[in-house]
Amino acid sequence: MIFLALLDIDALLKSIEASALATKIRDSLFLFPLIESTHVFGLALVFGTIVVIDLRLLGIASSKRPFRRVASDIFKWTWAAFALTAFTGTLMFTTNARVYYHNVFFRTKMLLLLLTGINMLVFELTAGRMIHRWDKSPSAPPVGKAVAVLSLAMWISIICMGRIIGFTTSRETLVVQPPPGINFDDFLQATPPNSGPTSTPPPLKN
């Protein structure tokens, strides 16, 4: 199945878009805005709590508290908020999978997310290994500080990318031009009979 997906990613994306869930979100006037708002709430919490940890590493704030204490207080909530953000993000992706997939800002954002993961791994393997040596000192060793600076820079970039995605994934490319000579007001004024479940993408707002 995965091998098949690799062969024909566009077909896979198309089937994601056609799924019942994606269709339901697209057809609803409320779901997409609600999901997107929840996404912003989640990412605010992810970013806000990560800043606390990064500033502790840099020795700018909370520097009198042991690092492990600051981190253990917060990190589980960062992950919970990240789960919420990833979940709502995935839901948004399904509604217009092909457009997001081919969007350069979306791709950059995914790459940056991957890099923040690697950044965290680097921290665990370096400064994290000798944490007992600097846990109580006001700031982390140089490698820890570098990780913190990178983390802050990448998360701010992720926020910027996320916002630009909203401005660059206009669905106009998917709209089929109407044949000439059709007056759309005729459709808008009266409900056409037999109006089955049509799935037109909701207008994407910025």
Next chain:
Amino acid sequence: LNHFAEWLSTTFLSVYIQNHNGWVIPAIQSVHIVGIGVVLGSVFMIYFRILGWAGMDQTLRQTTTRFGPWFTGGLCLMLVTGVLMVIGEPVRELVTFSFWAKMFLIAVSTVMVIIFQTTLRKREKLWEETLINRRHIKWTATLVFLLWACIILLGRLIAYDHVWGPWSPAKKA
């Protein structure tokens, strides 16, 4: 209000933002979101200290001293970028239900935060020893945190004001 919004959209700064629409508005919005991250993070840390779920090695006063200035700073950043967004797109912002509901909630929660901070400063001992253990204080803190969550949701819904149906003053596209 419509007239005010239309007048505002003809001012110099507004015209500048509109003309550089491609990157200025996404940039301002991104800074605004960074700001809300700082604000929500700070509210969250103080809220969890009140619940007793985080920062228990610190007193309540130490926690507010640590996060209070970041809260205020983040709020100022949001005010500046928020005003810029209103100047840049007055009609989109002002002629919505979401915007005014958001402003109302910001006013309410800011007053509650100020009351909390001044009473904590005046009666530190009472707060640290008694009030923090009171159930109604924990519920009030929960309410303030939820208010901030609603503020974020409403902020995003400015772009989707149609969700309010007849409550939305926005003209149908």
